[in-house]
């Protein structure tokens with residue numbers, strides 16, 4: 158996309174131009190936010206982090222909440238330079254905001270009682286009152302309850318999204334318990350603080366939606382012989398009941414794709430998360446307005462647009478429980494805790510239908526339906542010190558196996574249990590099993606737990622992994638795994654297994670998979686390249702994999718000397 162495609166706003170005082178920077182290597186690029194475009198002068202040697210800092214200074218958007226995309230690629234590495242991503246004069250940087258959905262509310266009464274709530278920004282004040290009533294019996298009389306913000310009375314229909322409109326997602330209200338509940342300017346002792354935690358083109362091949370219905374949901378089977386696990390049926394049925402009771406899907410403010418929270422039949426809790434393939438980043442109906450991919454490649458190298466859902470399901474299927482394959486044990490949650498995920502088709506007006514909506518199969522969407530996991534935010538909000546070694550290690554095993562190209566801390570939710578333990582929940586696996594290792598990044602690489610050796614239990618789990626069986630399993634579920642993705646799985650599983658045999662830590666293994674700097678190949682890429690050079694015409698995949706194995710051995714032996 159060139160600057161000519163968009164209307165450019167005049168440069169105003171607090172524009173994104175550098176003040177007093179030399180012109181030597183400076184270029185003008187364009188920043189596009191929600192369709193509004195602002196010119197921005199940068200140096201080609203500026204890092205992505207420094208560009209984000211400038212956007213933060215000029216536009217007041219925290220750099221943590223910024224996702225920058227240029228020419229169909231996410232500028233994911235903060236330490237990489239603008240020029241390394243190939244950004245040149247006149248290019249457009251698309252800024253996608255990652256607003257938090259979940260808001261933590263601490264209600265403190267004058268008597269010193271305290272109640273904690275977690276709501277999302279699309280809930281209203283009436284909903285909070287219901288929650289207060291349920292939790293704090295006798296705390297307030299729901300009938301007589303009124304909540305104020307400053308001098309303004311908040312009516313029951315008011316959404317937290319509209320109250321919590323500051324970028325850092327924090328609202329301070331006051332509760333004055335008199336005959337009524339009142340909220341006004343901040344006062345420490347009487348505080349109700351609302352803290353936002355950081356936390357139709359796609360016509361499908363699925364079965365026809367019954368005529369005359371305005372919503373629909375059913376699983377999509379790649380293989381008609383598959384028996385859907387009972388817990389997945391429960392998930393599908395609970396989601397269906399929510400739709401039947403007119404509790405519509407609610408779009409998440411986070412994320413670059415269309416992600417919808419599906420409500421239960423009472424409209425009180427979320428039961429699942431639906432991600433339609435035609436709304437993925439760079440897909441034709443992406444609600445964030447990102448340009449459509451020019452070559453079908455997804456936001457991360459080696460991934461394809463509209464294949465996010467199949468990868469989400471694959472990550473779940475391959476997250477085998479400790480006790481053995483799910484097909485035998487029937488256990489819902491696996492070693493790493495990927496939430497149960499299933500492929501479905503869903504029809505609803507609330508999804509993004511830029512060309513209009515009609516109750517017909519044509520407008521139903523294929524996508525992944527994942528169990529909604531109650532959480533207290535994501536790992537971007539906490540320092541890694543809060544997590545146990547085992548919790549971090551389970552994520553590292555998953556990411557290494559799946560060669561995850563999108564493991565930033567925001568894609569790990571956390572939940573504290575009553576005993577104060579913090580459980581990590583990995584989500585967002587749409588960029589797993591890429592065809593190449595180029596974009597593999599693991600935020601946990603820099604966490605201290607990654608430098609600890611795996612426990613004997615974890616080593617046993619890793620030893621039990623079998624990439625060939627995994628590929629068969631994915632095929633059985635109907636994903637005709639492309640040869641390149643199967644190769645990725647074989648090589649990453651091999652690396653993990655060989656690594657633990659030599660006592661390597663997740664850090665050591667992960668470092669082999671990730672590029673240290675953007676344009677320098679990682680060790681695993683070098684190994685693959687070396688093996689490719691040895692490959693003679695007519696040699697099959699197994700010979701290639703054997704050659705990778707031998708080269709990998711010699712690299713690892715050197716490492717562990």
Ligand SMILES: Nc1ncnc2c1ncn2[C@@H]1O[C@H](COP(=O)(O)OP(=O)(O)OP(=O)(O)O)[C@@H](O)[C@H]1O
Nearest residue numbers: 409411412413414416430496527528529530584585
């Ligand atoms: N299984 C889940 N349980 C609870 N919340 C979830 C779940 N999956 C997603 N979410 C919430 O929805 C938000 C958006 O989801 P997700 O990160 O998967 O979307 P995305 O568009 O793929 O994001 P990204 O831009 O990080 O690639 C998450 O940040 C999280 O808050």
